[in-house]
Amino acid sequence: MEFENVKDAIQFMLELSEKGATMKTNGVDSTIDDYKEMYREALYSMCDLLGMQDLYLEEDKGAD
Template identity: 25%
Template sequence: MDIKTVKEGLELLYQINRVDAHITADGIPMTRKDIQRMTRDVILGLCELLGIEDIHLKD
């Protein structure tokens, strides 16, 4: 996922994790696992922007 700014990443995380969010991909509802992957990708993008890639290197 190509996050260009911290604000963009945080806004996306907020939208993804809203209780009333209905997230789809190509019109198909995303599974919990899909949403977890998307959230993880955004977090990794934020880590890169902030220069703290070592967070995900611990995995």
Template identity: 35%
Template structure:
């Protein structure tokens, strides 16, 4: 997953991922865990851009 410099690009990626079909990781069909990791990475990127890293750091 790519780390973006702006909120709009993160949201675009999340929308594309939510509509994607036949997602693969390393040539294999993505598992639920793979998709969760993709979403989590994007949410962390979004939280960083919004300045609310405490959401995932547990502060």
């Protein structure tokens, strides 16, 4: 998931976190893990837009 700008990414995250908001993944209600993945992808996109890829690239190094 990529965004045109940081504002769009933040808006997506705010909408995703609104009480009562539901999302579907492959036609099925999203799980907590699905929501976490959507948040993570939005954060990665914001890092890319801000030139801060090192924040998540460092995290990936520690996962090995």
